[in-house]
Amino acid sequence: MSMPTTTETSTLPKNFHDAVVRWKDTYLSDFDFLIENWDQHFPNEPQLELCAYREKGMCDRIECGEQVGDPKFLRAGDLDAKRGHQLLGAIRAQASTEFGSIQQHRLTLARAPDEQDQMWVLRMMAEELRHGYQMLHLLLDDDWSSVSELSSADMVEEILSMTTGSHVLGAFNIDFDSFVDNVVFCALIDRVGKYQLAMQKQSAYLPMAESMPQMLREEAFHLATGVVPMRKWVTQAAAGEVYVTLGSLQKAINKWLPRGLEMFGDERGGGTNVRLGLKPQKNREAQELYYKEVAKVVADLNMRYLRARLPDLSLAQAKKTLARIVEGGEVVGGIAPERLLRAPHAHFFRRRGEPAFEMVGVDGEEFTDVDEYSRHLSQHLPESYLASRDFRSFLELLRQVDVGDVAAAEASRQAPSLRRVGGTCPCSKSVRWVVEATAPAVI
């Protein structure tokens, strides 16, 4: 029962490994800097390696759904069509998020105001690269020909060719505007990752389950990479520093939380995955737990802020004061309720799922007029984001839904309107990341 756990380490076949290295040199060029300076920032911590880990000795029986108790699937070829399709979609989406987040983080990494925060984000990005690698390993270590017509090389090529705008999930198609985005993204979007990974740890496809434990360990650090700087920033804001204000943090939360909620999939769905034993929770269930957890993060940040603003209060007094402000709506010690952070209503600014294109405000208030709603959004979202293509296309779709030109469900399918500039077509003859193994080696 308590045998030492063993972990198997492997690398991709050379041409695929090299493809990821080339991708890394393009999108994560600071990787080598991280490795060179690792010991200075993370002394005595094992250095990151680009490889895949499989944890052995995990539960080998299906843990949920219709076939609970049956042996888990070891090979893709043994999966029925439906399960194979769902699973391949999940691996592809997961891989897309891992590579996609690096493309987002890189835009603003250099703007980090603090060296430690920057190194943490850089390490997190390198771990995301490893996560992507791990997903490619799932594709390449098995034979998916019974599930997909694409060759494994083409599947890998497709994933490595995605860019911000052509990724599978909305959150990964939005550009970062400042280092606040790097941090808030870690705290909110990587948190969704934690839920997905924890569910996939129970997957009926054993190689998927075995891939999760190490990813989850790394994910715990990614969340800290978000939450620890946020805690620091609210403390600085309490001292009157002007760099990252509660207002700008709030707007970043408003920008990302709706996308995080949508990553769970439609609130009414997820039953198929549960039935097939691929995930233990339906979408709504997991999403609600996530939302509660975000509310806890926000409450802790408020406490951190309040205690820095009013340092003479005891713990008990601080708790009472916070309750008076947040629940009682009072202004205490110069702190007004609207000054503190809050998780926007779960239906705010949604474009997918049950509340898609309902005009719901940050506090759950309902709007009937698009112009009024767009003004509300403009007051609660980061100014730089308002100028983005993503926001513009949301409003355009919302207007079409509002006048009845497009049904909300159809608008959801269109959102975000993708700008496919990358050579995502697997048969395109443009530069490929994956070079055929038989190609002459470059010396």
Add this chain to the structure above:
Amino acid sequence: MVAREDIRIRSLSEIDIGDIVEIDEKIGGEYRPQVWERRIGYYLRRDPEVSVVAVEGDRVLGFMLGEVRSGEFGLEEPAGWVEVLGVDPDCQGRSIGRALGEAMLLRMKKRGAATVRTLVEEPMEDLGRFFVSLGFSPAPLVAYVREL
């Protein structure tokens, strides 16, 4: 042997920072958020599964942080180190410390540790007795120290 049915042991997470800061303040009387932000960041990077918290609902009642290391004091084989722990004073004596300790030892064993060590300062006899009740015994290892 878990304290009460509604108390659950799980891996450390960044979401616990606020609660652990509170427990530490209740025990030691000092509010030290930065200390815990740094420490928890460290353990999360090292191995978030070996460090554990006891939760009731979504409130943390106790924590035990540590890790498995090799090469310490010239001991080559991996050994677990229990480094910091605390149980909310309102909840002490309800076997929460024991549940945390047992969970952590099991997790360390899974990581390949053959022994688990901890250091208790001499005046903290209570803590020593707690570890003895978890099956620890004083180790023949004398700590030397020098002021600089």
